[in-house]
Amino acid sequence: MSGWKLSRRIAALAPSSTAAAGRKAKALAASGVDVVDLSIGEPDFPTPDFVSRAGVRAIETGKTRYTDVSGEATLRDAIAAKYAREQGAKASRENVIVTAGAKQAVFNVCQALFDEGDAVALFSPYWVSFPEMVRLTGAAPAFVPTEIADGWHPTAAALERHAPSATRGVILNSPNNPTGAVVAADELERIVDWCAARGAWLVYDETYDRFLYEGRHHASAAALRPRYERIAVTGAASKTWAMTGWRLGWVLGPPDLVAAIGAYQSHTTSNASSISQAAALEALTDIESTASAVDGMLARYEARRRLMVDGLSRIRGVRCPSPEGAFYAFADFSALYERLGVAGSAAMCDRLLADAHVATVPGDAFGDDACVRFSFAADEARVTEGVRRVADWVAKA
């Protein structure tokens, strides 16, 4: 760079490794190689038709103007109603702000709550963006390890052991990206009580709340708000309705937090897209069509999950627990690193891409260098082919 420099905040920022993995895969594919891309964190399904049509109708009827910065009142009501219906939570419009995806929701919550010098606890493995979002507020992430042997379950006991006593906030993601771990209802209560004892905020990211396997139920912190007020729940239409490109998410929290985020959004991004809001309103209020669309997609994810976990587990030296939710398998390859001559998960993923033509994301990006993340948001044939290539390559290497 000549004659100018980046701000300290941005210069210190680590670019998203999941995006980088996707870019490498696309570059190789563009050179003519048949790459099985299992690095992608987004549904491969189209947005359900009834939702897309609501978006088209919004354009055709001129709903193409600014909305209230916090989102249309009808949509905020529908989001509150979702939590009341599904979780028995007490929530109304004042508890909800609409954002441009869950990423912006978590980012804005962090901006509203954390300051220079604060410690914010993150269960590790964590979603790649959490540490950077915390750092961008001037606060420091305090990593709280979870263990593969315990299914990577987050616990209040781990917080007690690893988080500083002056922790200002805890970020919890369930179902978890990358491990698929789902927090149990009683453990969630213990975590909320741990936060309450310190006056810490719980930021609970439930972007994958509908992605649960083997009859599991989602425990939402939204239902615990009468127990403790300092809880911010973040969610999105992105994964549930395969709407990643529409950019539509939300925060559910106490009215004063929601108002503060509204003020922040009023000077930054303003409202989420009016067209996406209309589509999300349809998604959230046509409950029957949603049930049939989402159940259909879930059945497919369940089948892919089995193919992927069975296939990876059969590779000698690989440990691949069954994810309880979300759509990723987080597999421990570290027992093979020495034999394969790789120094860690980044080198492992580079080899998988270069030699087996399978794109994955290094566990290092999520705070666990022993593992590699495989997405099963790809069709059954590609999942089968990807796992076969990895197994063949490991056997021959």
Ligand SMILES: Cc1ncc(COP(=O)(O)O)c(C=O)c1O
């Ligand atoms: C845990 C988690 N939170 C938030 C997001 C971002 O979701 P959105 O696309 O709605 O911003 C993702 C996307 O991968 C995620 O994995």
